Amino acid sequence: MPGEQIDSAFYSRLSIYASVTTSPGHALVVGAGIFGLATSLELRTRGWAVTLLDPGPLPHKSASSTDVSKMVRMDYGSDLFYHEFAEAALEGWDRWNADWPYPPYHETGLLVFSGEEIKPGSFEYESAQALQERGYEPEWLVLKPNQNRFPTWEEGQYSHGYLSPRAGWVESGFVVSHLLTLAQKVGVDLRIGTAQALAEEESQVTGVLLKESGENLAADTVVVCAGAWTPSLLPWLSDRMWSVGQPVVHLGTDQPEIHTGKPFPPWFADTSSSGWYGFPALPDGHVKIGCHGPGLTAHPDTRGAVAREHLETLRAFLEKAMPSLAKAPVLEQRVCMYCDTFDGDFLIDQDPNREGLIVAGGGSGHGFKFAPVIGGVVADVVEGRDNRWAKRFKWRDPPTQLATGVRYTINYRK
Numbered sequence: 001m002p003g004e005q006i007d008s009a010f011y012s013r014l015s016i017y018a019s020v021t022t023s024p025g026h027a028l029v030v031g032a033g034i035f036g037l038a039t040s041l042e043l044r045t046r047g048w049a050v051t052l053l054d055p056g057p058l059p060h061k062s063a064s065s066t067d068v069s070k071m072v073r074m075d076y077g078s079d080l081f082y083h084e085f086a087e088a089a090l091e092g093w094d095r096w097n098a099d100w101p102y103p104p105y106h107e108t109g110l111l112v113f114s115g116e117e118i119k120p121g122s123f124e125y126e127s128a129q130a131l132q133e134r135g136y137e138p139e140w141l142v143l144k145p146n147q148n149r150f151p152t153w154e155e156g157q158y159s160h161g162y163l164s165p166r167a168g169w170v171e172s173g174f175v176v177s178h179l180l181t182l183a184q185k186v187g188v189d190l191r192i193g194t195a196q197a198l199a200e201e202e203s204q205v206t207g208v209l210l211k212e213s214g215e216n217l218a219a220d221t222v223v224v225c226a227g228a229w230t231p232s233l234l235p236w237l238s239d240r241m242w243s244v245g246q247p248v249v250h251l252g253t254d255q256p257e258i259h260t261g262k263p264f265p266p267w268f269a270d271t272s273s274s275g276w277y278g279f280p281a282l283p284d285g286h287v288k289i290g291c292h293g294p295g296l297t298a299h300p301d302t303r304g305a306v307a308r309e310h311l312e313t314l315r316a317f318l319e320k321a322m323p324s325l326a327k328a329p330v331l332e333q334r335v336c337m338y339c340d341t342f343d344g345d346f347l348i349d350q351d352p353n354r355e356g357l358i359v360a361g362g363g364s365g366h367g368f369k370f371a372p373v374i375g376g377v378v379a380d381v382v383e384g385r386d387n388r389w390a391k392r393f394k395w396r397d398p399p400t401q402l403a404t405g406v407r408y409t410i411n412y413r414k
Contacts, residue, residue, distance in 0.1 A: 028219035036225035038375030073167035092372020110167035244295035
């Protein structure tokens with residue numbers, strides 16, 4: 001079971017800095033979601049003094065990092081950058097599985113389904129081709145009734161797809177909690193409080209003010225990793241990113257044998273259109289299903305429950321895809337808050353107009369899988385080091401023909 005031990009790898013890395021008398025500086029990381037925790041740990045292991053600020057409680061119930069499960073996979077259509085970035089992250093998940101007291105990553109494979117024959121140019125085809133060319137051997141599937149390999153799907157109308165072998169899911173709640181434990185044990189100073197929005201006219205950022213007390217938390221570098229709260233803290237970014245709510249529903253099953261294990265690994269279905277995805281049943285019988293669609297623009301502090309129309313759309317999808325869950329009771333529901341960017345890529349860079357401010361956000365609903373490598377990307381940006389991955393996430397302006405709030409249309413970044 002999950003424990004509170006610290007893995008030896010972090011201690012060995014910190015020992016490198018035992019004789020260092022001068023740290024690189026003091027970093028204030030705003031937000032203790034997956035970006036903020038990974039960044040805090042990485043900066044601390046490089047010798048930085050780190051303060052991590054979050055409103056709490058932790059894990060924050062409204063953060064996109066929170067929940068029971070997140071997908072890990074390399075299936076990104078023809079976008080080889082994300083394929084390779086996810087490949088590096090998977091190696092990191094393997095390391096964490098080996099080093100941590102409890103392995104959070106489960107390599108179950110990923111089912112990618114379409115309601116019609118898969119053709120060149122589609123997300124499904126191009127994803128499988130990328131896997132094939134890089135030696136991962138996806139298994140093409142044409143399901144027929146009563147095959148009994150994937151019984152939940154075989155009774156529905158989704159018969160074309162493939163099984164991606166180097167993929168699975170992580171226990172996201174445990175990952176966040178354990179990273180928090182690690183951060184505190186290696187000397188990250190956790191502060192509970194809410195940052196005030198930064199003033200747009202400031203050309204140099206030397207800290208943040210706390211809403212509750214008015215206290216100024218000073219630092220050499222401020223790294224904003226605030227997820228869906230980023231546009232509120234940094235309002236001049238509203239033409240680049242915005243908070244969006246996506247529905248997540250937990251259904252109850254009385255047939256756990258066909259909704260877990262090899263018969264029911266994580267899945268996508270008609271990813272580029274419907275946006276539905278899901279996970280195997282947990283020991284308590286919960287089957288998590290979410291939608292990565294247009295979503296509803298909302299401030300993360302004011303969103304409500306999952307909209308009725310989303311629940312109705314989910315029922316209609318299940319009737320078509322997997323009738324065994326079409327009438328399953330809703331046990332839990334939440335709105336997962338994304339911080340979407342105009343192009344679906346993260347934004348990790350120095351603010352060109354504000355010295356001392358680094359932005360690390362725009363997860364766009366597909367950031368958690370990169371947890372083992374994202375801290376290194378952000379830390380390299382903080383230190384001005386060259387980083388292969390950071391080049392994709394550099395500061396950029398939205399196309400002039402796009403109005404504020406126009407969303408990207410690529411629906412495979414979960």
